[in-house]
Amino acid sequence: MIKNTTIDKQLGHKTIRAFKEKVLTKEQINTLVEVAQHTSSSMFMQQFSIIHITDAEKKDKIRAISGQKYVGANGDLFIFVVDLHRNQRIRQQLGKDDGRLHQTDIFLQGVEDTVLAVQNTVNAAESMGLGAVILGSINDNPGELLKVLELPTMTYPILGIQIGIADQTPQLKPRLPLDVVFFENDYHEISLVDLKDYDEIVQTYYDLRNSNRRIDSFTNQVGSKKLGTKETHRNELLDVLHSQGLCLK
């Protein structure tokens, strides 16, 4: 394995969900945003925006949507927004129609721009010795989140990141074996038997979220309600995207 300071951090990556009672410095924030900005972008269209949430009421509302007590608590909360609105507006001001902006293809390009920037920001934060958690839970109610953020059509706040000074030391979470996810030329089907050893390894991992309980095996988690049918506002996502003017065709 090749080693250097970047890769050491990447291979040692642990999600941090407890932060010290301290906000980031202006210099830290500016550096993180500059890094996000320097991420590769599809067709150079730069279709994302970042909102730094400092307003206490907005933080409370976003925390309530996510159902996670660390969201908008200690540290700093950034919302990464897939932003096709900016380019739509530029086109309008140039007297152009919306072209392919309502296509799923362009939406996914915006998603790519945004999510690449999220990871780049996390890597920068960890390189500074900070901890971070990527927040998918902000979309546990996507329609409500849009209202809280007062976002215009053609935008979608896809992920948040809470960043701060770590106040916990989680274990490294064991990942799927390489031969299950990495192939040469041809995709391979896997079976439960290929995951037997991995399932046992996962059960030795302690999750700090749930009072240090061991977690369930990977295949049991896949078979559980995490992916199972249930009533959740997350099922409204496609309707919300459509009402935003996104993914129409």
Place this chain on the structure above:
Amino acid sequence: MIKNTTIDKQLGHKTIRAFKEKVLTKEQINTLVEVAQHTSSSMFMQQFSIIHITDAEKKDKIRAISGQKYVGANGDLFIFVVDLHRNQRIRQQLGKDDGRLHQTDIFLQGVEDTVLAVQNTVNAAESMGLGAVILGSINDNPGELLKVLELPTMTYPILGIQIGIADQTPQLKPRLPLDVVFFENDYHEISLVDLKDYDEIVQTYYDLRNSNRRIDSFTNQVGSKKLGTKETHRNELLDVLHSQGLCLK
């Protein structure tokens, strides 16, 4: 601005499209894939796979789809696949139904897992002194790409990365001004006038792809055919996703 070796690479990031005639070592490849594996994953569902393309015929076909001569040429080509198939299969073998796997929400979670891993891999490659280009162009014909890769339903090969030893030195591409993409609490509309200075800066950038021509202003690029209505197989993306069983509701 905070400086360290990781951030220096991130702020100096340039897409490389010309590589020396040399493939990566096994150690380099293993390190890159290990890093990808250690990326954060939504609900720990780890919904992506990576295919390393070494077969000459497959490389040729993917290059033809992308229309870019550097795809599958010097260096190494990796395809990052949104993979909901693996978890579907696990659920089936556990006697469970597909649950929410056909929802847009779960598809986007898989997209997030995959795209986060793409950026993490690029950062690792650049930290080793390698160059990389993220390839959205592999989906210039998404239905054809699925056939070439012989992928099962519930998968979508969203991005490629070509990685190798750089054989060019591009300029740093100027990004949108910070105040246009970074907000505190409230989203701000922008106007063409806010981009006047930036448009002039962009026009000083030389693109090595097109025989060192200066590129058009940013707003002109947004107003151009890049986002304009046109006949392209990319318009088939939503149908292709549906036929893969993805984003059905």
